[in-house]
Each structure stands twice: as structure tokens, then as C-alpha cells.
Amino acid sequence: MLKEERQQLILQILNDEHKVIASDLSKRLAVSEDTIRRDLKELDSLGLIKRVHSGALRKGPPVVDFSTRQTISNETKMALANKALEFIKDEMVVLIDGGTTNLHLAQQLPLSLKATVITNCPHIAISLNNHKDVEVIMLGGTLFKESMVNLGIDTVEALNTMRADLYIMGIYKIDAQIGISVPSLSEALVKRKMVNISTEILAMVTSDKINTVSNHIVCPTNQLTYLVTEQLNPDIKAMYANQGIQVIDE
């Protein structure tokens, strides 16, 4: 593995996990701790990471947990969420899973909305506390702390007895050919079930997720009904539109 490649990987891991431990990286990337240390020193001197004893932290936001992560989030996601609002109407049964963009959506839902929301994300459930005409159904399961959603066999089984008009799917990675993918199997299983019980599916995607792939495939992209994104390269937009997806990007 090339040095550049490795350092890129470290940055990506750091971005996902908010911190890295030198000794841990050494094992995961199969190089000596010395090499990792040299990498970290270099990345730090470039101002890309914050080096600390034992490892490194993400530079900008001192992220400590999910609840703070959402407060520092960017306007792009808020804007996407805002565009998606129009698809949620009174009397609907809306299924919302995890992800920061989805959380923004939940927070922007009008207080007057009369609907049923099904979710496996505790943060989303809580954020609907003040919506007195929204019935919130929480899906149980084992809390998966990386993405703060409930997963597992119990979650899938609970979904067996439900159906939804609209599924707001949190997107981790999406590729027009390969499909929608996530890093863990149990997440893929639950999302797949959610796809199956929903009439329409909406995904909000920031451009950095477009045409990237992770380990476990949830479903092909042509399952999507709506794709809400930032402004897209016309070629890419066409790729999705040709699959019958309604792309909202202006």
C-alpha cells in the first residue's frame, strides 16, 4: 500500500470515527506503529488532523457524540431536508430511519403535521416530541451506537406487521450501478425490510456520497421514487433519471 493511499485512508477513518488510536491503526493497516506515527505527524503538520498523545482527533468540530454532531451540521443537509418536506403530507404513514440528514428533516417537520411516523432512531423520536398530532411508533432492537439506530431481528420482525406510504431512507453510500450500500449487515437487512413495506421511497443525498460504495448492498437504486440532492452534473443526473427516479436537485 502506498503512503498517500494509507494517509487518505486514515483521514477517511478519522472522518467516520472521530478519533483514531495509533496502535489500532497499525493493526488495521498492517504497518508498524512508527509508520503510523510518521503519517499522523505529517497530516498534523498539514493541518488536516489534530494530533494527540496516543492517536489523533478530527480537526474542526470537537465532536463527542451524535447529539453534538447534528448541531454542527451544515446548511446543505438542512436545505435538502427542506426540499424533501413537500413530499410529506397529512395522514401519511412515514417511515424514517437514521442519519443526520433525516434528523434535520424530522426537526423541520411542521408542528401542524398530522401523521404517523415510524422510526428506529431514538433521536428522531425525541425530536417529534412537540408534534402533538404526530403519532410516533418506535421500532425496538439493539442500539447500534455508530449510527444511533435500533437494529436486529426484533426490528425486522416488528416491521413485518407494518406498512408505510413513504420511506425516508438515510443514505450512507450510493452508486447508480451497484446500488445503495451500508457498512454493516444488520443495517442492510433492516433497510431492505423497510424498502419492502413502503409504497414510495425518498432519499436525500449530499454530492459527496454519490457514486461511492460500501460493504453491504441494500437494494438497487431503481427502487427509489425520489432522489433529493444538491445540484448535479447533468450526466450523473441522467443516470438516475433514466432509472425512473424523480430527481430533485435545483
Next chain:
Amino acid sequence: MLKEERQQLILQILNDEHKVIASDLSKRLAVSEDTIRRDLKELDSLGLIKRVHSGALRKGPPVVDFSTRQTISNETKMALANKALEFIKDEMVVLIDGGTTNLHLAQQLPLSLKATVITNCPHIAISLNNHKDVEVIMLGGTLFKESMVNLGIDTVEALNTMRADLYIMGIYKIDAQIGISVPSLSEALVKRKMVNISTEILAMVTSDKINTVSNHIVCPTNQLTYLVTEQLNPDIKAMYANQGIQVIDE
């Protein structure tokens, strides 16, 4: 855990709770008091906190935003929660339902705890985000916004397949003769189920709840194993102790 991470957590806790006690932090963050002292000293020298004997205070806004009553009551609840901590040990399966006192308990659980926590309260699930050795199992159901817990037939059914070593019951009203009672039927049903699947039951009760009654009876008080309270009138204390309950009130 990295030093910077820990200090970040301290700042966050301080922000939430307006003050921190060194000995308490030591338990919650699972490091020695010496380390906490060094952290606090460091944060103080950076001007981020105000170090005082036995702990630290928030730098910025002085604590006057809550009514005194509210603050006092919060501190009582924190103290109760603190007393209850000793009953939670590694490898236990702990069932925790809703209530502000229970939430305080969850927030004070040591980071080093290795256990399984089952809860129907999304806030409690979220507060265990940083406890990497605590497996959190969330009970699904319909979110009951008055008390922020999931209730309903799904909740009861999920409980059918579980058992717990200790049930930390949130108390709404309690009376030595009539028993433990709550204002809604579905809450009573879920709590009753939780009682049935638990080996021991612990309740934390502020004195204003003692000998009061609500609409739906959950169970008689003699089902309780432990009753953690503020200092009690000896007569009242005897009433509970005579039922075989271990009363902790010092």
C-alpha cells in the same frame, strides 16, 4: 479513552449540569480521582472552567436560570441516582424505564460498566451512547409523549422474550397500602410486565411521591426489593421496611 476526549466530555457534562464533583466524575469516566484532578487543573488553567474545592463550576453564566425549587429537586434526584448506582454491577441485565430520576441514573452510570441495559425510554438509550461496554436493547412501541417512553402491546410482547436481573422502576405515585400507581393503563400494563420478568426491583422515590395514589395500580409495594429515598420519617420508613423492602435513605 484519550485525554482530550475525556476533557471534552467533562466540559460537556459541566455544560449540562452546571457543576461537577471530582469524585463523581472519577466514577462516571472510570479513571482515578488523581486524573480527574489533573484534568480539572488543566482545564482551569486554560480558562475553560472554574476550579473549586471538590469539583468545578461552569465559567460563563452563573447558575440562576432555574427556579430554586427545580434545582433542588434535580439535585435530590441526582443524589438518589447516585445512591442507587451501587446496585448495578458488571454483567447484569438491567431494565430501566422512564422518568427523570431514572435518566439521571443512566447518565451517572460509570463508563467502565459492562452490562446489558433494556429500556423503553429513548432518552436513556441515547445517554448510554458513550458506554462502549453497555449493550443497549430498546423496546419498541408507541411513543407516549407525556412520559417519553414506548408503550403498547408491542412493548409487552417484546418483554415476553426477556428477563432482567434488576428492574429500575420509575415511580409516579407510591403508597404503602395501595401500592405503586400510574395515570395511564398502558403504562401500568408495561410496568407490570417488567415487574414479572425481573429478579429484583429497585425504585428511587423523592419524598413528595410517598403515600400518594394515581389511577392505575401497577403492583403492591412489597414487590420492591430496594427503595432508595431521601431521609424519611421513621414511621414511614418502618412501614416499608416491614414489608421486607430494603430501604436506603441515610
Next chain:
DNA sequence: CGAAAAGGGGCATAAACATGCACGAAAGAA
């Protein structure tokens, strides 16, 4: 005052670190 809690300084130790050196692979020049 006196006990108990909190603090401070010093010490020990394990983990993390910096540095110099050696080896091998890739790149470039003869």
C-alpha cells in the same frame, strides 16, 4: 477541635514517542 474528604507532590510503570540506523525497493543516470 477532630474526623473525613479533597488536594498536592513525588514516585513507579507501562504505553507512546523521537531518533538514528539499516535494509530493500523504486527511480534515475551511466
Next chain:
DNA sequence: TTCTTTCGTGCATGTTTATGCCCCTTTTCG
């Protein structure tokens, strides 16, 4: 090609850091 240079890496070394423990002092509070 073959020799030389450079670069990235791993290893051995002595150093620094983070932390817990001990002992003694200071503070708090009944």
C-alpha cells in the same frame, strides 16, 4: 542493463507522557 541515489519502512535505543498509588497537608463541616 548495472550502479547509485532516494525514499519508505521497520527495528533498537533512550525519552516523554499519562496514569495510578502513596503519603502528607489542607480544607470542609459537624
